[in-house]
Amino acid sequence: MSTIDPALIALERALGSGRVITDPDVLASYAVDESEVPPHPPEAAVRVKEAREVADVMRICSEHAVPVTPRAGGTGRTGGAVPLAGGVVLAFEQMTRIKGIEEEDLIAVVEPGVVLGELHRAVEALGLFYPPDPNSLASCTLGGNVAENAGGPRALRYGCTRDYVLGLRVVTADGTELSVGKRTVKGVTGYDLTSLLVGSEGTLAITTEITLKLLPKPESVVTMMVLLPDLVSAGRAVTGVLRRGILPRCMELLDEATLAIVRPETSLPISEAARALLLIELDGEAGALETQLERAGNAVMEAGASDVLVARHGGERDKLWAARRELSRALRKRARYKLAEDVVVPRSRIAALIETCQGISQRSKIAMPSYGHAGDGNIHVNFLWNDPSEEPVVHAAIEEMFKAVIALGGTLTGEHGIGVLKAPFLPLEQAPELIALQERVKTLFDPKNILNPGKIFPSHVAKFHGAC
Amino acid sequence: MSTIDPALIALERALGSGRVITDPDVLASYAVDESEVPPHPPEAAVRVKEAREVADVMRICSEHAVPVTPRAGGTGRTGGAVPLAGGVVLAFEQMTRIKGIEEEDLIAVVEPGVVLGELHRAVEALGLFYPPDPNSLASCTLGGNVAENAGGPRALRYGCTRDYVLGLRVVTADGTELSVGKRTVKGVTGYDLTSLLVGSEGTLAITTEITLKLLPKPESVVTMMVLLPDLVSAGRAVTGVLRRGILPRCMELLDEATLAIVRPETSLPISEAARALLLIELDGEAGALETQLERAGNAVMEAGASDVLVARHGGERDKLWAARRELSRALRKRARYKLAEDVVVPRSRIAALIETCQGISQRSKIAMPSYGHAGDGNIHVNFLWNDPSEEPVVHAAIEEMFKAVIALGGTLTGEHGIGVLKAPFLPLEQAPELIALQERVKTLFDPKNILNPGKIFPSHVAKFHGAC
Numbered sequence: 016m017s018t019i020d021p022a023l024i025a026l027e028r029a030l031g032s033g034r035v036i037t038d039p040d041v042l043a044s045y046a047v048d049e050s051e052v053p054p055h056p057p058e059a060a061v062r063v064k065e066a067r068e069v070a071d072v073m074r075i076c077s078e079h080a081v082p083v084t085p086r087a088g089g090t091g092r093t094g095g096a097v098p099l100a101g102g103v104v105l106a107f108e109q110m111t112r113i114k115g116i117e118e119e120d121l122i123a124v125v126e127p128g129v130v131l132g133e134l135h136r137a138v139e140a141l142g143l144f145y146p147p148d149p150n151s152l153a154s155c156t157l158g159g160n161v162a163e164n165a166g167g168p169r170a171l172r173y174g175c176t177r178d179y180v181l182g183l184r185v186v187t188a189d190g191t192e193l194s195v196g197k198r199t200v201k202g203v204t205g206y207d208l209t210s211l212l213v214g215s216e217g218t219l220a221i222t223t224e225i226t227l228k229l230l231p232k233p234e235s236v237v238t239m240m241v242l243l244p245d246l247v248s249a250g251r252a253v254t255g256v257l258r259r260g261i262l263p264r265c266m267e268l269l270d271e272a273t274l275a276i277v278r279p280e281t282s283l284p285i286s287e288a289a290r291a292l293l294l295i296e297l298d299g300e301a302g303a304l305e306t307q308l309e310r311a312g313n314a315v316m317e318a319g320a321s322d323v324l325v326a327r328h329g330g331e332r333d334k335l336w337a338a339r340r341e342l343s344r345a346l347r348k349r350a351r352y353k354l355a356e357d358v359v360v361p362r363s364r365i366a367a368l369i370e371t372c373q374g375i376s377q378r379s380k381i382a383m384p385s386y387g388h389a390g391d392g393n394i395h396v397n398f399l400w401n402d403p404s405e406e407p408v409v410h411a412a413i414e415e416m417f418k419a420v421i422a423l424g425g426t427l428t429g430e431h432g433i434g435v436l437k438a439p440f441l442p443l444e445q446a447p448e449l450i451a452l453q454e455r456v457k458t459l460f461d462p463k464n465i466l467n468p469g470k471i472f473p474s475h476v477a478k479f480h481g482a483c
Numbered sequence: 484m485s486t487i488d489p490a491l492i493a494l495e496r497a498l499g500s501g502r503v504i505t506d507p508d509v510l511a512s513y514a515v516d517e518s519e520v521p522p523h524p525p526e527a528a529v530r531v532k533e534a535r536e537v538a539d540v541m542r543i544c545s546e547h548a549v550p551v552t553p554r555a556g557g558t559g560r561t562g563g564a565v566p567l568a569g570g571v572v573l574a575f576e577q578m579t580r581i582k583g584i585e586e587e588d589l590i591a592v593v594e595p596g597v598v599l600g601e602l603h604r605a606v607e608a609l610g611l612f613y614p615p616d617p618n619s620l621a622s623c624t625l626g627g628n629v630a631e632n633a634g635g636p637r638a639l640r641y642g643c644t645r646d647y648v649l650g651l652r653v654v655t656a657d658g659t660e661l662s663v664g665k666r667t668v669k670g671v672t673g674y675d676l677t678s679l680l681v682g683s684e685g686t687l688a689i690t691t692e693i694t695l696k697l698l699p700k701p702e703s704v705v706t707m708m709v710l711l712p713d714l715v716s717a718g719r720a721v722t723g724v725l726r727r728g729i730l731p732r733c734m735e736l737l738d739e740a741t742l743a744i745v746r747p748e749t750s751l752p753i754s755e756a757a758r759a760l761l762l763i764e765l766d767g768e769a770g771a772l773e774t775q776l777e778r779a780g781n782a783v784m785e786a787g788a789s790d791v792l793v794a795r796h797g798g799e800r801d802k803l804w805a806a807r808r809e810l811s812r813a814l815r816k817r818a819r820y821k822l823a824e825d826v827v828v829p830r831s832r833i834a835a836l837i838e839t840c841q842g843i844s845q846r847s848k849i850a851m852p853s854y855g856h857a858g859d860g861n862i863h864v865n866f867l868w869n870d871p872s873e874e875p876v877v878h879a880a881i882e883e884m885f886k887a888v889i890a891l892g893g894t895l896t897g898e899h900g901i902g903v904l905k906a907p908f909l910p911l912e913q914a915p916e917l918i919a920l921q922e923r924v925k926t927l928f929d930p931k932n933i934l935n936p937g938k939i940f941p942s943h944v945a946k947f948h949g950a951c
Binding site: 118119122163164170174198199202203205208232234254261299307362388392425426428431432433441444445450453459 | 668914917
């Protein structure tokens with residue numbers, strides 16, 4: 016009898032027969048997420064149907080000191096949903112209800128298993144708008160979005176998930192059900208535990224219900240594709256648009272190495288001379304957009320743009336976006352191994368960051384195409400390689416890149432979280448006292464360290480995963 | 484020799500002679516804020532000049548277990564800056580530097596003593612915008628804004644202080660200097676301690692530097708004054724505007740009792756038939772505003788508005804705002820005693836809340852004019868009375884009002900904080916487990932309970948203040 020068996024027996028008793036999954040094939044599907052963390056199958060999984068069951072699981076696992084890893088869409092990029100310590104996976108794929116959309120109050124209440132794209136469709140059908148739009152929106156779910164504070168291109172104008180989470184129902188490590196936050200857009204009663212829990216990567220509490228703020232849906236959207244001769248011009252274009260008082264919903268950048276990969280795969284006219292591409296998207300009242308478009312056009316031409324393409328309607332806009340949306344996959348095809356970092360620098364330092372990356376790439380011979388959310392300085396720097404023997408070189412290149420990011424006033428991750436993969440680098444950004452304080456917060460919420468153990472903190476990760 | 488003397492001697496040694504203020508006249512000025520909490524003079528005060536000094540004060544006060552109350556502008560409405568437990572007031576009135584405004588990165592770095600209105604002027608001169616605008620903006624300071632998560636009318640479109648705080652430099656209870664957060668608009672490295680500290684009312688750490696996100700300044704602003712025959716029409720007007728896809732920067736409401744006070748003091752044509760007034764303010768690109776204005780006008784007329792006045796320029800707009808800006812003072816003149824609550828309800832329930840208040844007012848014979856931020860449901864419910872013997876009736880009326888707010892899905896405070904005055908009511912909104920969890924967070928950050936003791940938590944407040 017394994018040490019986990021008494022817990023599984025208690026779980027089966029509490030939840031009902033057949034509810035505790037131990038089939039190795041099913042468990043294998045819960046062993047990974049969309050990161051490069053190697054598979055770690057859990058010892059059991061429970062597909063919860065309601066908050067009460069989550070409370071039961073946590074109470075029993077707390078009594079037996081069994082690790083619990085919450086899992087929403089499993090689309091995380093840093094290993095947050097990988098059950099490093101084994102134990103029980105708490106899967107939310109059956110908690111998919113949109114419990115309510117309150118049109119007058121601009122609020123939605125959802126379960127953690129709701130797919131983000133489904134929520135977009137539901138609220139947009141009512142003329143409402145939920146801005147966060149990570150690239151995985153067709154499969155990621157709100158529970159994971161909350162755990163990671165998911166962003167996406169529209170974060171430039173609209174912010175990330177945390178900016179829309181008004182309140183949460185959660186279950187704590189010992190199985191206590193709690194409501195934190197509020198149902199109103201304003202409120203300062205007590206400490207903001209809601210914001211603390213958002214982005215805590217499943218290590219402080221388990222979300223069972225999310226109350227989200229909605230916005231009125233913008234009337235019109237227009238997309239511009241801008242070709243530029245170099246990165247410095249692209250940087251000038253980004254700040255030039257903002258300096259004209261325009262706050263686009265998105266400003267996405269593709270660098271030279273990325274363009275070289277995209278060019279043969281797209282029907283878009285991307286000239287050989289273009290060394291940088293910007294996708295700029297504006298939204299708002301239709302009339303105003305034309306004025307803003309003209310001004311944004313002037314700003315990018317002044318910055319040195321060679322071509323500007325404008326798309327006003329759904330289909331045309333999708334065509335401009337297709338290349339951007341498919342980038343992650345297109346890059347993956349180009350090499351056997353790919354690691355994607357999502358660092359952030361102050362937007363004035365984007366050109367400096369990408370030039371630094373080009374230097375690292377030349378010296379290390381590791382391909383490093385970069386693209387991402389230029390408007391908010393959140394750049395996806397990719398590392399592509401084919402030979403496992405290159406891994407130490409890749410690791411050194413990543414570390415050099417992170418050091419450059421910190422020196423430029425940036426941060427390790429804009430939307431993917433620390434998870435497993437970035438934990439070794441946390442001390443590059445944060446002082447030992449700050450890491451220690453966060454570890455004390457973790458212990459306060461989870462004294463037995465059963466909630467998603469082995470994440471975020473270097474010493475926690477090292478226990479299960481080695482030093483990356 | 485008092486028990487605090489060894490600490491004061493150590494402080495004088497660390498900071499230099501003459502730096503520890505014990506003059507009773509000066510201490511008396513630090514005994515109150517703009518709330519109704521009775522004066523509690525501290526035993527000493529230090530006007531700090533830099534973070535290093537804050538660290539010295541905290542280290543020494545921690546060693547001697549002396550309470551420390553941080554004080555920024557002293558404009559708080561719930562007693563947050565009143566040194567209930569005596570000890571040392573840490574005054575920030577000399578830390579008033581705007582350390583930098585980075586135009587390209589849309590960031591400002593400020594010390595806690597910077598007056599909000601000064602920051603507005605400095606950034607607007609560069610074509611930039613810092614939205615939070617509490618009514619006290621001419622005297623409140625950024626340190627207090629961060630402690631209370633200050634809002635203001637523009638919160639409807641732009642959010643509150645927390646939405647603009649990217650990072651903080653703080654000193655913890657034991658004197659450790661820490662940087663939390665980031666200098667970029669995005670970033671998910673570790674737990675969001677920044678959001679936890681914002682709004683923690685000086686009970687978790689002391690802020691010494693604030694990094695704020697700025698926006699491009701909106702090109703134009705237009706203000707509408709709308710008169711309505713009743714509250715239900717006003718509620719319909721608010722939701723009607725939002726349902727047309729318009730998100731105004733402000734939608735302020737004055738109820739019938741407030742209008743009765745304002746009418747004789749203003750030159751504005753507010754007819755006797757008007758039972759509710761809305762101030763709606765739109766901002767954005769000039770051309771777009773005209774379209775939005777027309778739509779908003781249609782929405783309020785459809786809701787039953789009798790009159791609509793539009794002001795497009797600074798002076799005219801100020802005239803429409805003057806009555807709203809002066810309300811707090813105008814109400815104060817009407818009675819010997821005034822208490823202002825700032826509850827929030829979902830915006831669809833504003834009419835229900837105000838009708839409930841009218842009922843309480845009729846039964847209790849306490850005048851209860853209400854006004855506030857209708858767009859986000861944050862209503863300032865005032866209680867006016869003249870005879871000290873009425874206090875128990877007022878207290879019962881407040882409790883009845885809070886209970887109604889909670890029943891309507893609302894929260895006790897939208898921007899004033901819990902402080903001293905609202906602490907007795909905290910259990911109306913929050914479960915005992917949630918309050919206990921927050922008390923453990925407090926203990927984690929401040930194990931000796933020396934940081935602004937006697938605030939937020941009912942049992943902490945009761946030690947110094949009785950049961951309100």
